[in-house]
């Protein structure tokens with residue numbers, strides 16, 4: 001199973017045929033799910049760029065980065081972060097590994113946890129906390145992580161908060177896989193809907209998200225710029 005890394009406008013992206021196997025073979029480290037918005041954010045925020053560069057695995061979560069790779073002649077398919085995270089939870093259940101959920105609103109996270117308790121009853125959930133914590137609560141979260149040493153830590157604080165939070169605290173659990181999962185907890189909890197598969201196949205999942213949350217337009221306004229830069233890069237690359 002081969003994999004290699006390419007550069008997408010200053011940040012890395014791993015190209016592989018089986019990202020689940022790759023994540024499992026890593027065993028520990030930081031998994032970033034890359035999309036065009038993140039690439040553009042990393043160009044503005046050096047800290048985010050450094051964190052992505054330091055991640056052990058960067059998967060193509062968004063259509064924009066897949067197009068970028070294909071335009072440059074790489075054989076690449078989307079690896080939606082929410083699906084990879086779900087597979088990792090299944091695998092943790094099979095191996096009897098411990099998991100921790102951090103993030104989402106206080107009324108959402110119990111529903112996310114209940115969803116997985118129902119889907120995978122023997123999953124060892126050693127802790128969870130919502131993502132709107134103050135400094136004392138954060139101290140408790142970090143202490144729990146340190147004491148329980150989960151194998152899989154899913155962090156849903158949004159971009160770039162989750163990536164930076166993971167980079168700052170990952171040394172607490174050096175044997176864990178840490179993964180930023182954005183809005184996945186909201187979808188598992190049933191408070192947000194995922195785009196239908198046919199839209200995903202047409203690379204239009206972003207449009208569905210925009211229609212569901214029109215306030216995202218400002219964040220998404222960078223997408224045409226990403227495509228423009230990608231085309232330009234192809235011409236000179």
Ligand code: UDP
Nearest residue numbers: 103104105131132156157158159182183186
């Ligand atoms: N969130 C959080 N704490 C914060 C900010 C956001 O827990 O301080 C959660 C929010 O409730 C949501 C997720 O982070 O569940 C971000 O979802 P979004 O769809 O915006 O993810 P992104 O597109 O940034 O990956």
